[in-house]
Amino acid sequence: MREPEVTYKPESLTASRPLLWGAAVLSLIMMAPVAWLVGLSIKSNQDLMMGTDSVFRFPYTLVNYLNILHSSQVFGWLLNSVIVATGHTLGVLVLSSLAGYGFARLEFPFRRTVFVIVLFGLAVPEQAVIIARHQMFSWLNLHNTYLGLMLPGFSSAFGVFLMTQFFRAIPKDIDEAALLDNASQFRIFWKIMLPLTLPAQATLGIFTFLGAWNDYWWPLISATRKEMYTLTIGIASSQTNFAQSEGLGFLAAQAVFASLPAIIVYLIFQRHIVTAVSGGAVK
Amino acid sequence: MKRILMTTVAALAMGFAASAHAQTKIELQRFFGACDADYGKVTDVSSAVGECGIITSLINKFRADNPDITVNVTTVEWPGYDQLNAQLASGAAPDVVSMHYSAISDYQSRGLLEPVDKLLGTQGVSPASFTDAARAGVMKEGQMYGLPFDNWTMLFHVNMNLMKKAGLVNADGTPVLPTSADELIAQGKQFKEKTGKPYLIQILANETASYTRVLYTFLQQQKSDFFANPKQIKLKTPEAKAAVELMKRTVSEKISTVGLDYAASVSAFANGDGGIAVNGTWLIGDYVAQSKKEGTALANGYSVYPIPQLFKAQDSTYADGHSWVMPKKNRTPEQVQAIGKLFKFLADNDFQWARTGHLPAVKAVFDKPEFKALPQRDNIAKIAQTGRSLPAEVQRQFAIQSIIGEEVGAAVNGDKPVDDALASAESRINELLGDL
Amino acid sequence: MAESYRRSQWSHGLFILPYLCFFLVLLVFPLFWGMWLSLHKADLFGPGRFVGLTNYTRVLADPVFLQALRNTIIFVAVSVPALVVIGLFLALALNRTTRATSFFRGLFFSSSVLSVTIVTLIWRFVFIPGDGLLAVLFKQVGLTPISFLSTSGWSLFSVGAATVWWCIGLPMMLFLAALQQVPQDLYEAAALDNASGWRVLTRITLPSIARTIVLVTIIQIVLQFQLFGQAQLMTNGGPSGTSRPLVMYIYEVGFVRWDIGRGAAASQILFLIILVAAMAQYIVSSRKTEA
Structure with a gap:
């Protein structure tokens, strides 16, 4: 089957470097919530009970996924x-x-x-x-x-x-x-x-x-x-x-x-x- | 012709099913949360902690004891009535459903529930074996429309470690609790000054139940007969205003947490982020278990009391309870019998359920030495007398709860003047009740 | 064209018959049934009684409905332009073939494949007080965390943020496709004139994709008017109803208060609003492009 490929014309005048940087910044906003979700999912519920900032620290665990x-x-x-x-x-x-x-x-x-x-x-x-x-x-x-x-x-x-x-x-x-x-x-x-x-x-x-x-x-x-x-x-x-x-950890793992x-x-x-x-x- | 054919096929199918494996299947639907990860296979009920753990292991135990009965459990989002409504409307109601006493009259008055007196009778469970409060909760027009399971109220869960720091402990080791509205604020300020933490942990966000229960409690304490006519609420009263003003003061005087939802408030108290959590009986078991662990914020420093009498007229606390009801539907005699067995089992094990912190619905549990040995129960024993519900005839109590929670919440958080909020709550509720 | 085989024949209708059956049974019939129901005082569990237009007058006089209507209009008025502007921005930025841009295109569209419950769960983890990502970040830099989901104003904003995050992929893709259709010689001419980037954008690019902008706007208006899951799962409409959208009002009246007659009336009103909004938008913008 013929698959019509969309080619993005390289010479388009519309795309420029500052715009691309803007998109890069937006992409961080796009990814941050997901990264946070994944972070929560690899922490034990006990650690999270003490405070979710523990996401930024070791230890990590797969126990939530095993529970699933x-x-x-x-x-x-x-x-x-x-x-x-x-x-x-x-x-x-x-x-x-x-x-x-x-x-x-x-x-x-x-x-x-x-x-x-x-x-x-x-x-x-x-x-x-x-x-x-x-x-x-x-x-x-x-x-x-x-x-x-x-x-x-x-x-x-x-x-x-x-x-x-x-x-x-x-x-x-x-x-x-x-x-x-x-x-x-x-x-x-x-x-x-x-x-x-x-x-x-x-x-x-x-x-x-x-x-x-x-x-x-x-x-x-x-x-x-x-x-x-x-x-x-x-x-x-x-x-x-x-x-x-x-x-939280289990819920996050379930969502992932x-x-x-x-x-x-x-x-x-x-x-x-x-x-x-x-x-x-x-x- | 077609009908005869269908019946034959159905009969054959059933005969086949019966001979192949004599399984009776019942559908049970409940709230109380899902915790299969921790309790999915636990049958040793005494090892379970908390509402979810105990009910899950209770059902597991029942399954193990009755291999001929399959109990299919569906866990719904609290309180699950939207879903139940959709099920009832589509004729797909479960066999057994968890239901608050306060919701029974809605369904009973519409003819959607089966009375259970006879069923309990066949299993030898007499209505007299339940406490008056519990029986009254399920009793409509002289019949019982559910198996009473417990009674509950909101309570003051106290972090004694922080109270010591705040200098709010008596010589005998009990906490100093307020006896008036002004004392509540004064002690709250003292607590905040000494510990740097909020005095009260309240559920003020994404919630309507807590606001409503506290309001009812304060109204009752002032002997305000706000539901003198069960078809009409009166909230434009000095009593209601005083109650909401007090709730508002806890926020404006900065002695309460703000913006915590149910989950956050539960863990905030566990983490020692405040002195007193205003929350239900169902958390006692969890918090007691935590206070036994060294190194936690509650270690050896947890205590619990009814909401203190802050108004002069009478000591009172709004009370409700959980029951198990049977929606009307066609069931085989085997299924009915299986439900009877389940009800008997749940009544027999009411002590296990009482370990959550709820007051037992079965009278005999109060006399059990195991129950008497449970921690904290002396402190809260009096709610058996001071607990009061709304008049049984009041319908749509959950819809009313969301209206009150919404309006009072707006007043407490300063989005609306108190008078406006009460007026609008009153008119919305009366519009609802006037249009049933 | 006088093709004989295209003669009108009943049998040709057989091709549309299967669909037509579903259309009539599952859409047209329920639509009229809903209208019929809206004239009745009925609950979920049985037939009701005829009450004429009472349900409509009650709905229109209900402050909660009016509040929900206002919330929904505000939500649409903010989220739709946001989706259009951000979508357009991304399309302009990513309209070329490099490794980076194709990665970004994939990334920005990826959220669209998630279901609403996952999206709201993710964003609840971001917004919840105490444990949420923003609360943690605020604490790290010494700010007092905001209770996003329970402060009026912020709660609807939070629902909107999650919605834009979730829905941004489609507008971006539609704009990208449209940009590919802009005749290249227009740009070449502009380059000869030494036109500034801004001038090229406003004089060439935007006019060339005007039709797509209208299309995207209408699609998004219709979609966002039907906001439901995000609000129900993230804020449950709170605090004090400030983030309750119309569809949630319908759900509550029908399935919480059991008053399906009134719920049906409210849904007919919503239907009318969506129809009018989409048509107004279409008429206004088609007039603009003609002028």
Whole structure:
């Protein structure tokens, strides 16, 4: 697959040395909280009880991380998050690709009207529907299920909008040629058009995955059983019990541990993510 | 047809489950924190310290004693009622839930809880075995809607080492505690002068419960009948003003810590950053354990007392308690029986829970020699008489608590005049109660 | 173009049907249900009774709602410009290909992949009194630590700081992408004229990416109006409600006070506000770019 590399033109006049220094200073602010978190996570809770300035002194320890391996529910939460975010993303990709193709390249009655209505959906914030959704899912017995956590995301209009834009940008003669061969619409979509939209799929997939991974309010009220907690909710549930619970060091270690998967995925796909994000913008 | 099919399948599945492994599963949901790292496998309850440690090891012990029962524990953020509401609304309520006495009437009045009298009866636990205060906490319309577990109040946790330094110790070794509002301020200033540290450690940040409990205590001490009508609070009173003014003085006269949240205030006292922590019964066990360790700020110098009577009318302390309730839902007879066993076990082990510092809910515990031997309990024994709750009919006590905490907090920290804060708290609460 | 295959056919609609089902069931239906609910006095546990517009009048008369509305507007008014300006600054600074800039780009975007609970945990560790990073630093240099999370003014600021830290990646990336699209010959012409850096910025760069600035601003307005997790987890709305955003008000009314009718009413109002704000921004700026 062709991967459009974003090249940053070296001769751009916009970047200059003082600006770069400014960015360097900001990057310190960016990193300091994380460094502090890591520092806390490698101190024993006993040391931290005496004062957190002990972070700047020896001894350091991995005991908090060992405790996670022994007892924490982080693994279960992680798995839930992966399942929910993956399912959510796949669903959105399938639905948005189909709908985007339909809206962009086919004609059917009320196409325009329906598209405008769907666009209107872009403006509906989660808050306006969440209470009714919660009641609806109660009746359908969908709370505390993976499906119940994924489904609301399927209705997002953002993906449809994005895919419609991408399908529109594909030159018309490509599918016209295929049509002469008497290929069916679905075949054209599947064999010819879809492969062309892979970069767009990546953009949408990454956005959707990150959105689902970070979702807070819906899992907060839908996943109310501990074994169904997503990472976000699990960490929240231990974080607010601060003093009564395992202590600062353990909490910090849990946070570091819980953010590792996202950071690792990010580091691996970094180049692609950058391209995807930028690609989404160039419209 | 479809229905019959479903029932058959369900029956088959259940039969299969029963024969495969006769496990009864119950879902227990509680606050009190998570401490699996330290207590995840502990079944020796007597070795545990603190609320979280003791309840975790109690459940572990119950599991070990009843291998046929699976207890699935979910720990929620205190107090967990938002989550419980979402669960009840979605028909996914747990089998057993920890609940404050003050919250029971909300759920009971909406028909969301099961009465437990019968269940306790089958296990041979009689209502008479609980203290009056504890039983009253769960008793609604003549029935018990939960297993009472304890009674608690706010207390003065005293760092005796610092009090000595401040010259606030009597000849018999007891601390000199104030008997009036003015004495509180005066002793606070003396303490600050001698030790250079704040006299009071209060939870003044990111918290509403503490403000409310102290306010209720001071109102009760003035015999202010602020909930004469359970549907209407009266806070635009001289008594309320006097109470909030006193709380405010502790800050403006600089004898209290400021800006500490719950966690920070707990560790501030443990680190010896102040003389008296205003906090609950549940910390006694932890602090006693610390005072036994040499080299800590509390070493051989921890003591605890009820909030002193600072107003003339009567000695009183706001009290509440924890219970275990059963939300209404469909359960198998096996599950109900398992819950009964669990309740019996918890009642039988109420002494262990009382080691946290809470007052036991089971009368017999008071007569146990082990209980009598627990440190500090003589000092606080009188809260069994002086502890008072809000009238049982008052609904939404947690929502009221957040309103009072917010408004009184604004007054105490100087963001709002006292009168304005009380007026706005009163109107907000009455709007809430008038619109149920 | 008169392609015969593009003839309007019902069967073509099959492509959008799957999405449309989810859209109708999970978005449109709950939206109208929410409106219906907002006309009822109802709690979480059962049907309510019709009360007309009472919920709306009560919400609009509720000082707590008005305070939350004010907090949210202040938050949006400060955090959105901050995100746009800092994002733009970073994009300008990092708009070239070197090892350092690509490292920085990665760094500034990395926080966006964290979940809100991790972000708030990190920032609580920074702001908490006594044990927090800032408290420790203040003590080291002999200053009295500020209780960031419990002083009115500072608490909303703290929530904002965490939010900007968390969300800065996307604006930066969008601006970087836009900068790449600016025709190079414009710069070459400017270089021939010996134009100053500032002049180039205001006369060439900014006008060229005006559309992206509008886009980023609208995205951020819509996002930041929905502030919830950060405030709930860091300050719980305190002290005395000075950092309580609208969404938290909705959550509290619905799930703490059990009054979902009123919660639904408040969420419809929020919906309207977001719609108006985004549209106003769009209209104002599209007019500006035309002029």
